Amino acid sequence: MILFEHVNKTYSNGFKALTDINLKIEQGEFVAIIGLSGAGKSTLIRSINKMISVTDGTLVVNGENISNLKGKSLRRFRRQIGMIFQSFNLVPRTTAIQNVLTAKVSDMPFWRVLLGIFTKKEQIEALEALDREGILDKAYMRVDQLSGGQQQRVALARTLLQKPQIILADEPVASLDPITAVQVMEDFKRINREDNITVIINIHHIDMALKYVDRIVGIKAGRIVFDGKASEVNQAVLDCIYGEEKEGTIDAKNVEFVKGETVSTI
């Protein structure tokens, strides 16, 4: 379970990214966080694994108050949380399996990390993770030679090998074409259902969010302005989240278009 209580985040340059966030996410939920760029989606998601430390308020993840975590205990805590990024964040120049195997590194002795020695068992596990994502045949190809969708699947396989309880995904489909994006969303749905892993994603594609996730959290200028079932989201809710920000009304459809990504229709 993830529990935010009166959480605030102010960056060192004075920018207030999160204001009085209260949020409770149960194990096994599939949640999408939506909002304009700069609304605080990334800050929210990164505060859960403490890649960003919140300024005040309490943040409890799996029964642990994470504000006190640092050093070794923080690293141990992070191992149970997987993370997926918009630009995949794979290590270039190395193969898919090498990338997946990095999930095992945190439990390995230094000399094995340095020399890059993995046991047969670890390699089989990595291959199985790739197989679950349907890209076993790409295991020994360099990741920079794979397509965007394939790269995101390598990243997913890497996260799966970590055996996480929670997966945080920061714009996982934003740099993918619509078809591949749908496939990756299907992957998330499957992982969420089969393994009961909590999945929290930041997403701009509202239609896709509404189709796949159970719960939508809308944030605007650092505040939660909507929290409810995906089926409850209507035009009024979207207007509230994306609402009259600048000159003229920007509705959700146009937001997608303006951002140079696929045009979504609701």
Next chain:
Amino acid sequence: MQKMSNLLKGKQLVLSNGKCITKKRSMVPLILVIVLAFTYLSVVITGFDLGLLMRRWKEFFILLGQMFPPDLNYAAKVWGPLIATIQMSFLGTLVGAVLAIPFAIIAASNIMKSRILVGLTRLLISILRAIPTLVTALIATYIFGLGSFAGTVSICIFTFAYVGKIMYEQIETVFMGPFEAMESMGNGKLYAFIKAVVPQVLPIYLSTTLFCFEGNVRYAAILGYVGAGGIGLILNEKIGWREYECVGMILLMLYITVFIIESISRALRKTFDLRGR
């Protein structure tokens, strides 16, 4: 004065809707003036004399003519110092390049968050790089005595500073996404560095080290002038005695050696795939 500040400020462009934007002024004319000024100053200070160049350039070919044919019998005596030269550069490059690794990591501001540590390491690297190899070799001969050990030390120092500088700059330009991913999985900075940064910089590191080795062979050839061993010792001696056939032989063998080493190095560096960056 008003004009001067306008010159530096750049040009104001006004759009039809009344919005104003400042166009950045090109720095090219200013740079051109500075370069010309320095060129003139250099000519004055160095006493560059085109007339002298025109009158004396033929002397070079007379000297070259005296080196031919090279004294082939002298070759037997060149082998020893030549191999010492290569050994000096090889060992110096190897040790220097390995020593450079931890310092390059500490000097990279994206890995090391302590500004002081980064600054101090960079200062050390730039100080060492500022001293010409010939000078470090001279100092080394005072400390370690005449011979190729002093040469090895000086080449080691130069390699350390050169590879260290290039590597910390390279480390700073790597794609930090994988590093973030490694940290998000609960790894410390060291593990994240090994798994996310090393694969990105390793080919550049090997390539830089080999390139440095090529240059070091040439440097090592003149270190003998200050008594730091190698082929420079006999080169200096034979030029002193005006035994130009021997000088010719030394230069010929040195040339062939450098050529071979550079060919091998180039072929090796080609195998490090630098694509996909």
